[in-house]
Amino acid sequence: MRAILTYHSIDDSGSPISVPPAVFAEHVQWMAGGHVRVLPLVDLLGLDPDDPADSIAITFDDGFRNFRDAAAALLAARLPVTLFVVTGHVGGSNTWGGRTEPGIPTLPLLTWAELERLAAEGVTIAAHTRTHPRLTTLSAESIEEEMDGCVRELGTRPTHRSFCVSVRRGERRRRRPGRPAIQGGGHDAIRAARAR
Numbered sequence: 679m680r681a682i683l684t685y686h687s688i689d690d691s692g693s694p695i696s697v698p699p700a701v702f703a704e705h706v707q708w709m710a711g712g713h714v715r716v717l718p719l720v721d722l723l724g725l726d727p728d729d730p731a732d733s734i735a736i737t738f739d740d741g742f743r744n745f746r747d748a749a750a751a752l753l754a755a756r757l758p759v760t761l762f763v764v765t766g767h768v769g770g771s772n773t774w775g776g777r778t779e780p781g782i783p784t785l786p787l788l789t790w791a792e793l794e795r796l797a798a799e800g801v802t803i804a805a806h807t808r809t810h811p812r813l814t815t816l817s818a819e820s821i822e823e824e825m826d827g828c829v830r831e832l833g834t835r836p837t838h839r840s841f842c843v844s845v846r847r848g849e850r851r852r853r854r855p856g857r858p859a860i861q862g863g864g865h866d867a868i869r870a871a872r873a874r
Protein backbone atom coordinates (compact mmCIF):
# COMPACT_ATOMS: atom_id res chain seq x y z
CA MET A 679 0.00 0.00 0.00
CA ARG A 680 1.15 3.50 -0.84
CA ALA A 681 -0.81 6.63 -0.11
CA ILE A 682 -0.48 10.39 0.05
CA LEU A 683 -2.54 11.78 2.93
CA THR A 684 -3.67 15.25 1.91
CA TYR A 685 -4.93 17.56 4.62
CA HIS A 686 -6.09 21.14 4.27
CA SER A 687 -7.30 22.73 7.50
CA ILE A 688 -7.28 21.40 11.05
CA ASP A 689 -10.36 23.00 12.56
CA ASP A 690 -13.71 22.10 14.10
CA SER A 691 -15.95 23.57 11.38
CA GLY A 692 -16.90 20.18 9.96
CA SER A 693 -16.28 21.42 6.40
CA PRO A 694 -15.09 19.10 3.61
CA ILE A 695 -11.57 20.57 3.88
CA SER A 696 -11.41 20.33 7.67
CA VAL A 697 -10.22 17.68 10.10
CA PRO A 698 -10.98 18.33 13.80
CA PRO A 699 -7.87 18.83 15.97
CA ALA A 700 -8.78 15.88 18.20
CA VAL A 701 -9.09 13.57 15.19
CA PHE A 702 -5.83 14.84 13.73
CA ALA A 703 -4.10 14.13 17.03
CA GLU A 704 -5.29 10.52 16.71
CA HIS A 705 -3.93 10.39 13.15
CA VAL A 706 -0.53 11.63 14.35
CA GLN A 707 -0.46 9.08 17.13
CA TRP A 708 -1.25 6.28 14.66
CA MET A 709 1.22 7.49 12.03
CA ALA A 710 3.95 7.70 14.65
CA GLY A 711 3.13 4.21 15.91
CA GLY A 712 5.21 2.27 13.40
CA HIS A 713 2.23 0.70 11.60
CA VAL A 714 3.38 2.16 8.30
CA ARG A 715 6.48 3.82 6.91
CA VAL A 716 6.06 7.60 6.71
CA LEU A 717 8.28 9.17 4.06
CA PRO A 718 8.87 12.65 2.67
CA LEU A 719 6.68 13.07 -0.43
CA VAL A 720 9.67 13.11 -2.78
CA ASP A 721 10.91 9.82 -1.35
CA LEU A 722 7.49 8.18 -1.58
CA LEU A 723 7.17 9.12 -5.26
CA GLY A 724 10.71 7.91 -5.91
CA LEU A 725 10.25 4.51 -4.29
CA ASP A 726 11.22 1.39 -6.16
CA PRO A 727 7.96 -0.09 -7.51
CA ASP A 728 8.97 -3.43 -6.00
CA ASP A 729 9.52 -2.02 -2.52
CA PRO A 730 7.07 -4.08 -0.44
CA ALA A 731 6.77 -1.85 2.64
CA ASP A 732 3.51 -0.03 3.28
CA SER A 733 4.37 3.65 2.90
CA ILE A 734 2.65 7.00 3.16
CA ALA A 735 3.51 10.68 2.77
CA ILE A 736 1.78 13.53 4.59
CA THR A 737 0.89 16.74 2.77
CA PHE A 738 -1.09 19.88 3.53
CA ASP A 739 -2.64 22.10 0.88
CA ASP A 740 -3.23 25.85 0.86
CA GLY A 741 -1.07 26.97 3.84
CA PHE A 742 -3.62 27.70 6.55
CA ARG A 743 -2.26 29.27 9.74
CA ASN A 744 -3.64 26.37 11.73
CA PHE A 745 -0.96 24.26 10.03
CA ARG A 746 1.52 25.61 12.61
CA ASP A 747 0.04 23.41 15.34
CA ALA A 748 -0.21 20.44 12.99
CA ALA A 749 3.41 20.89 11.93
CA ALA A 750 4.56 21.10 15.54
CA ALA A 751 2.82 17.79 16.33
CA LEU A 752 4.17 16.09 13.21
CA LEU A 753 7.74 17.32 13.64
CA ALA A 754 7.72 16.37 17.32
CA ALA A 755 6.78 12.86 16.24
CA ARG A 756 9.52 12.96 13.55
CA LEU A 757 6.94 12.67 10.78
CA PRO A 758 7.92 14.47 7.54
CA VAL A 759 5.37 16.80 5.98
CA THR A 760 5.11 18.82 2.77
CA LEU A 761 3.11 22.05 2.66
CA PHE A 762 1.75 23.32 -0.67
CA VAL A 763 1.54 27.10 -0.66
CA VAL A 764 -0.53 29.54 -2.74
CA THR A 765 2.04 32.32 -3.10
CA GLY A 766 -0.40 35.05 -4.18
CA HIS A 767 -2.39 34.61 -0.95
CA VAL A 768 0.44 34.26 1.61
CA GLY A 769 -0.53 36.29 4.69
CA GLY A 770 -4.10 36.61 3.38
CA SER A 771 -6.98 34.18 3.38
CA ASN A 772 -8.43 31.40 1.25
CA THR A 773 -10.78 33.74 -0.62
CA TRP A 774 -9.55 32.41 -3.94
CA GLY A 775 -10.43 34.83 -6.73
CA GLY A 776 -11.82 37.22 -4.10
CA ARG A 777 -14.71 34.88 -3.37
CA THR A 778 -15.77 32.72 -0.47
CA GLU A 779 -17.08 29.24 -1.14
CA PRO A 780 -20.29 27.90 0.40
CA GLY A 781 -19.56 25.41 3.15
CA ILE A 782 -15.86 26.28 3.26
CA PRO A 783 -14.65 28.42 6.18
CA THR A 784 -12.68 31.55 5.36
CA LEU A 785 -9.46 31.21 7.33
CA PRO A 786 -6.17 33.08 7.63
CA LEU A 787 -3.14 31.79 5.72
CA LEU A 788 0.46 31.64 6.90
CA THR A 789 2.69 34.66 6.40
CA TRP A 790 6.07 34.57 4.66
CA ALA A 791 7.84 34.87 8.03
CA GLU A 792 5.89 31.90 9.35
CA LEU A 793 6.66 29.89 6.22
CA GLU A 794 10.37 30.62 6.62
CA ARG A 795 10.21 29.47 10.22
CA LEU A 796 8.41 26.27 9.28
CA ALA A 797 10.93 25.56 6.53
CA ALA A 798 13.76 26.07 9.02
CA GLU A 799 12.06 23.63 11.39
CA GLY A 800 11.97 20.95 8.70
CA VAL A 801 8.72 21.40 6.76
CA THR A 802 9.11 20.98 3.00
CA ILE A 803 7.51 23.93 1.23
CA ALA A 804 6.15 23.34 -2.28
CA ALA A 805 4.17 25.17 -4.94
CA HIS A 806 0.36 25.11 -5.13
CA THR A 807 -0.20 27.76 -7.86
CA ARG A 808 -0.14 31.54 -7.47
CA THR A 809 -3.84 32.25 -6.99
CA HIS A 810 -5.57 28.85 -6.64
CA PRO A 811 -7.66 29.18 -9.81
CA ARG A 812 -9.88 26.54 -11.34
CA LEU A 813 -7.15 25.20 -13.59
CA THR A 814 -9.53 23.47 -15.98
CA THR A 815 -10.87 26.86 -17.05
CA LEU A 816 -7.46 28.31 -17.94
CA SER A 817 -5.44 28.32 -21.14
CA ALA A 818 -2.26 26.25 -21.22
CA GLU A 819 -0.28 29.51 -21.05
CA SER A 820 -2.12 30.71 -17.95
CA ILE A 821 -1.65 27.34 -16.27
CA GLU A 822 2.10 27.56 -16.88
CA GLU A 823 2.13 31.06 -15.42
CA GLU A 824 0.24 29.87 -12.34
CA MET A 825 2.75 27.07 -11.85
CA ASP A 826 5.97 28.83 -12.79
CA GLY A 827 4.95 32.07 -11.06
CA CYS A 828 4.34 30.16 -7.85
CA VAL A 829 7.73 28.46 -8.02
CA ARG A 830 9.38 31.81 -8.79
CA GLU A 831 7.71 33.48 -5.84
CA LEU A 832 8.76 30.69 -3.51
CA GLY A 833 12.31 31.39 -4.60
CA THR A 834 13.00 27.72 -5.00
CA ARG A 835 12.45 24.84 -7.37
CA PRO A 836 10.34 22.32 -5.50
CA THR A 837 10.77 18.75 -6.53
CA HIS A 838 7.03 18.37 -6.83
CA ARG A 839 4.16 20.58 -7.75
CA SER A 840 0.62 20.11 -6.61
CA PHE A 841 -2.58 21.60 -7.94
CA CYS A 842 -5.76 21.47 -5.97
CA VAL A 843 -8.79 22.30 -8.06
CA SER A 844 -12.49 22.22 -7.49
CA VAL A 845 -14.00 19.92 -10.05
CA ARG A 846 -17.71 19.93 -10.77
CA ARG A 847 -19.41 16.76 -11.85
CA GLY A 848 -18.52 15.96 -15.47
CA GLU A 849 -15.82 18.58 -15.73
CA ARG A 850 -13.12 16.02 -16.24
CA ARG A 851 -14.95 14.69 -19.29
CA ARG A 852 -15.13 18.21 -20.74
CA ARG A 853 -11.40 18.66 -20.46
CA ARG A 854 -9.93 19.82 -23.73
CA PRO A 855 -6.67 18.50 -25.20
CA GLY A 856 -3.65 20.25 -23.76
CA ARG A 857 -5.29 20.84 -20.40
CA PRO A 858 -3.69 19.07 -17.43
CA ALA A 859 -4.82 15.59 -16.57
CA ILE A 860 -6.45 15.38 -13.18
CA GLN A 861 -6.22 12.24 -11.13
CA GLY A 862 -7.98 11.07 -8.04
CA GLY A 863 -11.29 12.14 -6.55
CA GLY A 864 -13.23 12.67 -3.37
CA HIS A 865 -14.94 15.74 -1.88
CA ASP A 866 -14.79 18.62 -4.28
CA ALA A 867 -11.05 18.98 -4.27
CA ILE A 868 -8.71 16.65 -6.01
CA ARG A 869 -5.06 16.64 -6.61
CA ALA A 870 -2.76 16.06 -9.48
CA ALA A 871 0.84 15.77 -8.43
CA ARG A 872 3.63 15.05 -10.81
CA ALA A 873 7.32 14.43 -10.42
CA ARG A 874 9.57 16.94 -12.13
Ligand SMILES: [Zn+2]
Pocket residue numbers: 739740806810841842843
Ligand atom coordinates in the same frame (compact mmCIF):
# COMPACT_ATOMS: atom_id res chain seq x y z
ZN1 LIG B 1 -5.86 23.95 -2.60
